[in-house]
Amino acid sequence: MRKFLFLLLLCLVSFASEKRVVAVDWTAAEILSFLEYKIAAIGDKRNYKIWVKEPNLDEEVIDLGLRMKPNLENLIKLKADVIIIPSFFEFNKNTLVQYANIAVIDAYKEGDLYENLIKATNKIAKIIDKESKAKELIEQHEKFFEKLLNEFIKFGDRPFAVVQFVDNKRVRIYGKNSIYGVSLEKLGLKNAIGDAFDFNLWGIATIPITSLFSIPKNTRLVVIEPNPVDIEREIKFNGIYRALGFFNDYIKIKPVWSAGGFISMQRFATMLLDGLR
CATH class of the missing domain: 3.40.50.1980 (Nitrogenase molybdenum iron protein domain)
Incomplete structure (x- = not known):
């Protein structure tokens, strides 16, 4: 019985410590899925299902509406820990930073795309404490x-x-x-x-x-x-x-x-x- 309670406590601690991460942009959302991490909310979920389709999003993932202007009411209710945005959405930073930590991460920018994707993946992995998992999954991808x-x-x-x-x-x-x-x-x-x-x-x-x-x-x-x-x-x-x-x-x-x-x-x-x- 004690062993069962101990394992249950470990699970509850693990669940409680998992960060609520918002991916305003679809690229960041895909990277989080690649890292096998549950997204708390995403920008424009409806159109994601049309244009991106895969990886599939869980039904409980909250739709924040327009990627360029996320719904602040839903964001406040969510009490997110981190919001990931690309630099071309950075004009929202001063507003969004009132509700969570902001991480500006770009995969699509000047330079070699593949190297940029690796760097972006590793940055997101660091935020969610999945750095070793990122290394493993990138190796599997290769x-x-x-x-x-x-x-x-x-x-x-x-x-x-x-x-x-x-x-x-x-x-x-x-x-x-x-x-x-x-x-x-x-x-x-x-x-x-x-x-x-x-x-x-x-x-x-x-x-x-x-x-x-x-x-x-x-x-x-x-x-x-x-x-x-x-x-x-x-x-x-x-x-x-x-x-x-x-x-x-x-x-x-x-x-x-x-x-x-x-x-x-x-x-x-x-x-x-x-x-x-």
Whole structure:
């Protein structure tokens, strides 16, 4: 009986000491999920379910509304210990600091994206006392891609371009410093997109579809959903689509968050392999 009570006390102490962490931004939320840590609240939970989808959020995770302007009433009720925000939401810092400690952590910024993701993951791990867990999970992530390398060797003869349609005249295209670009590199695949376009901090450029004529003709196109364009119809009635030729064997992939972390990388790699098989 004493042993049972002692174990129960340990569990209660552990539960009580776990920090209530708020991730206003979805990237931080994914990193917390990667670290197997329960998020207390998130910005714009409703749209997270549409655009990010995975990792799934527990029903009890509180929705703080707009990421750029979180609901203060819900935040006050939550009594959070830490609120993680990216620097581009830092204009909220003076308001939010009244209710919890603020950690400004960026994964998407100048520099190498993969290194930035590792640093951001380690910073968040330090906040939640999961530094050894972070090291273990990052090592597992590296092994995941090492294992997939052999699967992708046979597909390395052609370059790849990852796009998402805005409409039938424009696409978002993902450069080497995007989550998709980093994944392609770790899979031993060549990204057909060089430095010809002006990419933002997320490695994304929005270009007219005619700009696709500038990439190698043997490029394998990867189209990220949701896709507002009926490609088959465009091929039939739009001479530009027919002339491009990329749509003869393009690969379609379900939504993967383009500003994600290691979980998004793994999902993209898995779905790309399924699409190539």
